[in-house]
Amino acid sequence: MKNLFTILTTLAFLNSIQAQIVITTSGDTYLVNFTDFDGSGFDPAPSDGQLDSDTWSVTGMSDGDLDFGGTATTGDLARGTSTGFETVSGLYAASIFGDQALMVQPADDDFTPGTIILKIENSTGAEITQLDAEYSIYQLNDKNSSSSFNFSYSPDNVSYTDIPALDYATSETADFSIFSEFKSTSLTGLSIAAGDYFYIRWKSDDVSGTGDRDEIALDNIAITGYAGAPEIVVSFTAPGETDDESFGT
Template sequence: MKKILLPVILLSAFTAGAQVSIVGSGVPVSEDFTGFDGTGFDPAPAAGQLNSNNWEVLGFSDGDLLFGGSAATGDLARGITTGNITSGGLYAFDNSGNTAVYIQPTSSDFNPGSITWKLQNNTGSILTEVDLAYTVYIYNNEGRANNWNCSYSYDNTTFVNIPSLDLVSVEADEDLLYTYNQSTSIPGLSIGDGDFFYIRWDGADVSGSGSRDEFGLDDISLTAYAGEVTPLAELVEDVSVVEGAGAATVSVELNVSANCDVYVSATDGTAEMFVDYL
């Protein structure tokens, strides 16, 4: 799906030196990778490259691409593909004329790995909520399952996972292309005027053996809203279960009347997700 951006937004990923900017409350910021041809990243991108001021890519054997860096050869510049590839790296996926960023993980590439999008709040206000939507392609052509998760950060160091957006590819080889239209709202934020906000997609092995499925990212849309900061209440409950003893139950009670969203996430202790628990 192609999108038309209003001229005032000025968000082309291919404009030299352009920083992706949130210019107003309720004004969408979009990226559909039109024009990307898999020839890499640069802070002053040539035609077909992505602007590294906006993108950071970690976890490939040729080395990490940090914000503002350059990569015009190797893993991060694999060119155009229509899928069913074997060499690890980052490609431009030609999906019947619609372009996406496309990643082939291997044992040493994007395993684990991440791709991060950086935006700046230039609204003049504090942003307190974000609506995020994007498309994920998973070409299940191998006998291994990998995850594809999404998280956000204020500082590109500490990230908060969004469990409702977690995906895992099917382990059994089906030779099928799956399309997932992902969306969520993130409340309770406090993004100051002039501050940056980061969206990260990451992946790693989950189960199975052999080669890995292929993952594409496209049609990203982020709309941020100014307003009063929504208070957040966070609690942590440790659960221990003897292996093989069955299930455990955790109960959380909200004892006051409130219109709120509840997010539940799990962090591994000695257990491993998808192996010891689901």
């Protein structure tokens, strides 16, 4: 799995999981790694250990959906911390190889289907035309069933575009192993106006098998937005010399 800390672009780290993802500088990378998350739920004014519901929305839980700006500090959306092998469905803060992640334990009435949605704000002052997204998926393969965890994006949180190349499904035959997979994509041809929002979504559902489901965790989400037209580089070479000219907007 690729180490996100080797990204060559400037990393603009979120100092707290309470912070919203606001892209202020074109080309900077914003990282969400759930370091301080303790599974105590969601709130628009989050306390320590909670996630900001202005940034996150979750659907498909029997306790009800979490809309942007909502509050959920008990039940399915606030199951606390975990090291795996849970018997109660819901969202957890999972410790995986010493790293924190956002983990879901699906069940018949929870997250089958379900979604986790991340809202991103363009505050660069210009139109964003490309957005790069990277993330890690972890799976605890402890159940004889398979669940999907697929990526899509939307300009309005209504109509979503799937990226089949990022589709993921847990292994059906249980072997009690932990699997990880790194995913990345470049979304081009976008038109995210200054001040507008953009949404990325992970959707899960049953694929095959019966009974209980594997646990799935999300971590190390890296978002990079590029505003304006890409720089065009034109090179001129004359005999005996090299001259590079760059034209950008």
